[in-house]
Ligand SMILES: Nc1ncnc2c1ncn2[C@@H]1O[C@H](COP(=O)(O)OP(=O)(O)OP(=O)(O)O)[C@@H](O)[C@H]1O
């Protein structure tokens with residue numbers, strides 16, 4: 001088959017006909033009269049602005065919505081020629097496996113092994129076969145060593161791999177992946193895509209992937225479907241056509257063009273002017289931390305200067321989030337010193353510490369404490385005795401800035417993944433602290449919201465706030481950060497300006513990092529096939 005054609009000649013697998021969907025709590029219907037067909041053996045990417053309804057479609061396709069939510073659907077969905085409503089309970093979820101955007105919401109059991117055994121039990125797999133099936137699937141996602149681990153103790157990227165393993169056990173005909181690489185380190189992300197390609201070939205599955213950045217999927221994707229802001233399909237083409245002939249439509253929607261197609265990129269790269277490193281806000285000396293007697297961090301030295309934009313990078317499980325939690329005083333060090341403005345972090349009063357230091361968690365849901373977006377944005381102000389009109393003014397400003405103005409009274413947990421992430425950042429900006437810790441602040445964002453978020457964070461830095469930024473996106477590190485720390489084997493394996501990191505081939509490989517695109521483009525290094533072969 002000519003790869004440039006859609007898979008029209010393959011057999012249809014799932015057919016959506018005039019399908020519309022509305023949430024009861026939203027003023028306007030979300031999805032409008034959608035009609036499309038997914039074919040056997042096809043790999044399709046679904047793209048669209050944050051909040052356009054991508055996750056909602058995927059939950060409708062496997063019959064979870066509208067049943068599990070307060071919403072209305074109209075139109076029909078057929079799987080293998082049969083209406084999805086005619087499938088026996090539980091059968092459709094097996095045929096159409098879905099890995100949720102937030103893998104945590106998918107787990108029912110405490111340990112990895114129990115979670116996978118639970119899935120097999122539901123499939124009536126005999127106990128004697130279970131151990132073998134569990135080992136095989138953990139091997140496929142490179143997580144064998146975590147079989148006995150508690151799921152809540154895994155890092156974000158590790159959880160994502162376990163969620164995939166659980167769904168693979170179902171041996172679905174159609175696999176839906178909602179932003180599957182969002183929390184993976186750069187090399188794991190490439191390996192994951194390679195794994196999906198292999199699985200697709202071996203199991204002849206169809207795959208439907210929701211992604212904001214198509215770059216690394218391009219080689220294996222047959223088709224791109226784009227959902228517009230008005231809830232209709234605005235493009236459905238082979239990637240090459242979508243990103244050339246339809247590029248203006250996509251750009252208007254705020255969709256990331258793959259870097260290879262994005263002529264607007266400045267390949268010489270901006271170079272953030274180095275901050276004057278005279279004022280240290282936070283200093284870490286010889287910091288060590290263990291979990292269950294295992295060293296996670298050892299002998300860490302790190303200074304955060306006023307107005308510095310500092311990145312912390314490293315492979316999944318390297319200890320990046322742990323380091324942020326130690327800095328924020330949320331967990332206690334085993335040894336060493338963490339001083340904020342010269343005073344040990346443990347000596348600060350909780351209320352004072354929170355004013356000085358803001359922390360945007362890796363999982364936004366861990367941060368929400370109220371029932372509405374408005375309450376979330378005004379929680380701190382209320383505690384500090386601000387008046388109603390001051391709170392309104394502040395909340396309205398933040399909702400406008402973060403495109404949440406249609407969600408004032410929405411429950412934070414009902415927002416889309418990207419909206420949740422933006423809310424979690426916004427809540428830290430009611431009163432700007434001296435240091436802001438961001439754990440992967442841009443995941444789940446489209447091109448426009450990423451650019452806006454980064455510009456906003458950069459403005460904070462320009463006004464003197466220190467930014468500590470955990471990310472897997474080396475292009476952002478290259479563009480925005482003055483300093484970068486690489487965590488590897490519990491230690492700091494590199495610290496300095498990003499440009500000093502990009503020629504450390506051995507370290508980049510060990511720490512599972514990837515060169516930023518502007519350098520890959522010139523050197524042709526770190527391309528898809530270099531990384532997986
Ligand atoms: N359970 C729910 N109840 C009410 N509204 C919801 C619910 N889930 C999602 N929404 C709203 O529906 C819209 C679409 O959300 P959805 O998660 O489908 O978007 P998305 O395209 O996947 O976004 P993102 O790229 O940010 O993940 C958003 O405005 C969101 O706030």
Ligand SMILES: Nc1ncnc2c1ncn2[C@@H]1O[C@H](COP(=O)(O)OP(=O)(O)OP(=O)(O)O)[C@@H](O)[C@H]1O
Pocket residue numbers: 152153154155156157158183185291296314315316317318319320321322323362
């Ligand atoms: N609450 C916890 N209890 C026990 N172990 C944990 C806990 N949280 C994390 N860990 C373990 O500590 C190590 C470091 O995890 P951490 O979340 O800091 O990594 P990370 O670099 O942020 O990873 P990722 O990029 O995947 O988010 C991992 O091996 C993880 O399994």
